[in-house]
Amino acid sequence: MKLFFFLREALRALRRNAAPSLAAIATVLITTLVLGxxxxxxxxATAKTNEVRNKIELEVFINDDASRAEVTxxxxxxxxxxxxxSTEFVSKAQALRILKRRLGDKSSITEDLPGNxxxxxxxxxxxxxxxxxxxxxxxxxxxxxxxARPISPAIQEIKNxxxxxxxxLSATSTIKILLASLAGLLVLASVLLVANTIRLSIFARRRxxxxxxxxxxxxxxIRWPFVIEGxxxxxxxxxxxxxxxxxxKVTVVDEWSDRFALIAAPDTIRFSLLVIxxxxxxxxxxxxxxxxxxxxxxxx
Amino acid sequence: xxAIDETLDPRGALLQGATRSPAVxxxxxxxxxxxxxxxxxxxxxTIGRGEFAFLVGQTGCGKSTFIKLLLREMDPSRGKVxxxxxxxxxxxxxxxxxxxxxxxxxxxxxxxxPNRTIYDNVAYTLKVIGASRSEIKSKVPEILRLxxxxxxxNSYPDELSGGEQQRxxxxxxxxxxxxxxxxxxxxxxxxxxxxxxxxxLLYRMNRTGTTVIVATHDNEMVDRMRRRVIELxxxxxxxxxxxxMYAG
Numbered sequence: 001m002k003l004f005f006f007l008r009e010a011l012r013a014l015r016r017n018a019a020p021s022l023a024a025i026a027t028v029l030i031t032t033l034v035l036g037x038x039x040x041x042x043x044x045a046t047a048k049t050n051e052v053r054n055k056i057e058l059e060v061f062i063n064d065d066a067s068r069a070e071v072t073x074x075x076x077x078x079x080x081x082x083x084x085x086s087t088e089f090v091s092k093a094q095a096l097r098i099l100k101r102r103l104g105d106k107s108s109i110t111e112d113l114p115g116n117x118x119x120x121x122x123x124x125x126x127x128x129x130x131x132x133x134x135x136x137x138x139x140x141x142x143x144x145x146x147x148a149r150p151i152s153p154a155i156q157e158i159k160n161x162x163x164x165x166x167x168x169l170s171a172t173s174t175i176k177i178l179l180a181s182l183a184g185l186l187v188l189a190s191v192l193l194v195a196n197t198i199r200l201s202i203f204a205r206r207r208x209x210x211x212x213x214x215x216x217x218x219x220x221x222i223r224w225p226f227v228i229e230g231x232x233x234x235x236x237x238x239x240x241x242x243x244x245x246x247x248x249k250v251t252v253v254d255e256w257s258d259r260f261a262l263i264a265a266p267d268t269i270r271f272s273l274l275v276i277x278x279x280x281x282x283x284x285x286x287x288x289x290x291x292x293x294x295x296x297x298x299x300x
Numbered sequence: 301x302x303a304i305d306e307t308l309d310p311r312g313a314l315l316q317g318a319t320r321s322p323a324v325x326x327x328x329x330x331x332x333x334x335x336x337x338x339x340x341x342x343x344x345x346t347i348g349r350g351e352f353a354f355l356v357g358q359t360g361c362g363k364s365t366f367i368k369l370l371l372r373e374m375d376p377s378r379g380k381v382x383x384x385x386x387x388x389x390x391x392x393x394x395x396x397x398x399x400x401x402x403x404x405x406x407x408x409x410x411x412x413x414p415n416r417t418i419y420d421n422v423a424y425t426l427k428v429i430g431a432s433r434s435e436i437k438s439k440v441p442e443i444l445r446l447x448x449x450x451x452x453x454n455s456y457p458d459e460l461s462g463g464e465q466q467r468x469x470x471x472x473x474x475x476x477x478x479x480x481x482x483x484x485x486x487x488x489x490x491x492x493x494x495x496x497x498x499x500x501l502l503y504r505m506n507r508t509g510t511t512v513i514v515a516t517h518d519n520e521m522v523d524r525m526r527r528r529v530i531e532l533x534x535x536x537x538x539x540x541x542x543x544x545m546y547a548g
Contacts, residue, residue: 005427016415211411214371215472216401217428 009225010232013205020201021233024286027197028237029244031190032282036245038186039274042179049172058124058135059159066154071120074152078122081138083131088123092116119156129169132160191285198230198289202297209297219298223291230290231283238282242275321385323349323480323511324370329379331365331535339365340376341535347513347528349479352506354522355515356546357532363515366532367484370513371403372396383480401429404473404510408485410465412457412472418444419453422472429476443471447501463494470498474505481505483514487521495521519546 014021060078062071071089078087090098095118100107126132139158140148150158202209212222249271324347331339340362347353355363368374369381372388380387383399391399412421419440426436444450447467457465466486473481483502487495499521506512516522522529522545529544530537 012415207411208413208415211413212424212428213397214400214405214411215425215428216397216399216403218397221397221428 006224006228010228013225013229014232017201017204020204021229024194024197024201024233025237025240027193028234028282028286029241031193032238032241032278033244034186035190035281036241036274036278038183039277042183045179046176049175052168053129053172057126057160058132058139060122060124060139060155061157061159062120062122062154063156064119070152070154074154075122077151078124078139081135083127083135085125085127087125090121090123092118092120095119095121136160191289194234194285195289195293198286199293202226202290202293206297209294213298222298223294226294227287227291231287234283234286235279237286238279241282242278245274245278246271320349321382322346323351323384324513325380325382325385326366326369327380327382329369329376329381331362331369331374332377338535340369340532342379343532343535343537345530345537345540347511349511350506350509351528352503352512352525353514353528353530354525354544355513355530355532356517356519356522358517361532362535363517363532364484365535367405367482367513367515370480370482371405372399397428401476402478402480404476404478404481406466406469406473406481406483406486408488410457410462410469412465412468414457417454417456418449418460418468421457421468422475425472425475431476439475443475444468446474446504447471461494462489463491463497466490466494466498467501470501470505474510477508477510479510481510481512483512483516485516485518486514487516487518492520496524499525522546 060074062074066074075087075089078084093116096110096116099118100110103109124135126135136158137148138151139155140150143149209222324345326340326343326345329340329343333339343362343366355366357363365374369376370383370388372391375389381389383403388399413424416424422440422443423436426439431439441450441453444453447470449464449467449471452460452464457468460468466489470486473483481502486502487498490498495518502512502514503525526543526545529539529541529546531539531544
């Protein structure tokens with residue numbers, strides 16, 4: 001069976017060239033390890049920035065003297081505005097609870113308040129944070145006098161934390177671009193490093209390839225063992241990296257996850273998926289790399 | 301030449317009896333290397349089936365170019381290179397491996413696979429042509445016995461002497477009984493006594509019907525063997541004698 005012959009040839013090459021084989025496996029291991037750490041971090045960071053972006057919302061504070069009917073009507077009006085995804089009514093009591101939660105252990109100072117000074121409000125979620133200004137001007141269109149007039153007398157104030165919004169939007173898109181280019185560079189560096197390692201190990205055996213050609217071996221007959229060798233190197237290196245990642249995950253990440261918001265972000269890549277991606281990439285890159293690199297030595 | 305005929309021409313088997321074309325024929329072949337050096341300059345030679353021929357001449361006269369052309373390791377700038385009557389220059393790249401399987405080659409530096417045993421070095425040639433396991437098991441020890449190395453099957457090339465390594469390379473070249481055997485300075489690295497042994501082996505292989513071409517500047521050997529001598533000088537054939545001496 002030819003497949004077994006090729007497999008035996010590949011295994012023999014690995015055994016007989018132990019030092020370069022180990023170097024290749026180590027290279028794959030290290031690059032996979034770096035990728036394995038970087039991918040979840042990027043995923044978590046992206047998830048976090050998205051979360052921050054989605055937090056941008058408008059708040060419409062309501063006059064304390066507005067009637068229940070006026071408040072309900074205002075709610076319906078807001079829901080009819082374009083780009084509004086959902087609204088949430090916050091009562092005075094709820095507002096106070098939120099404030100207390102934010103103050104944490106200093107929440108007792110609210111006990112000293114004479115009553116509840118916090119206004120009722122509507123929290124508006126937008127379909128896209130970019131539309132905040134449009135929705136705001138729909139809530140308070142600019143009148144002929146050049147002054148913005150709220151659409152309902154129940155509105156006391158509209159807040160979109162304008163400055164913050166701008167800052168968050170530009171900061172998050174910068175972070176996204178930065179992470180994407182970092183990830184791209186890292187993948188490129190990994191592929192180049194693996195390709196170089198493969199080239200060195202094949203270069204060391206170019207005489208062998210020459211002899212094979214002279215006794216009449218076809219190019220694929222020469223190539224298959226190298227491809228299988230690359231496959232094995234990629235798989236072994238990838239598997240070792242995944243094993244290390246798993247140990248780190250169990251001993252460090254899982255233990256500490258509740259203490260680090262970044263790691264605990266709900267949107268980090270699933271570990272099983274990460275394993276599949278890393279193993280698949282490591283194996284494919286080194287197998288295909290071997291096959292392609294060999295081409296140079298197969299020219300007659 | 302039957303096997304080469306088949307490689308080159310599917311109808312070769314039919315044509316073969318009628319034409320009996322020579323084993324090797326160079327027609328007005330010129331080879332110019334990329335640097336401008338001339339390897340061969342309008343060389344023509346015909347070597348019949350079953351012949352034993354020496355290619356002699358100084359270093360750089362074109363002997364190795366002659367051998368490389370026959371292996372299709374390079375293409376001539378001009379002229380035809382015929383093996384069994386077919387021009388191999390026109391052979392599609394894909395068919396080159398098949399051509400080489402029918403030509404045994406021996407080099408001055410043996411070109412053995414360093415990380416394989418003697419047995420595996422010889423067996424590799426048979427695996428390349430798709431021989432069965434039982435065929436390999438019977439043929440490899442047989443040919444190694446012929447070259448006198450039956451006790452070193454499991455040694456590695458670097459554990460053998462130069463003469464022994466050249467014997468392995470002869471065994472590898474001859475294990476599938478190719479119709480054509482080329483040797484480029486086969487005794488170049490060996491002492492005279494060992495060289496005689498190698499020449500005797502080449503002679504024995506020739507007697508089984510294989511055409512043998514030996515490029516050499518080993519004058520003692522050529523004078524002793526008294527076979528056909530083709531002398532090259534600066535890429536031209538300057539002498540061709542049926543049973544010649546090294547120096548004409």
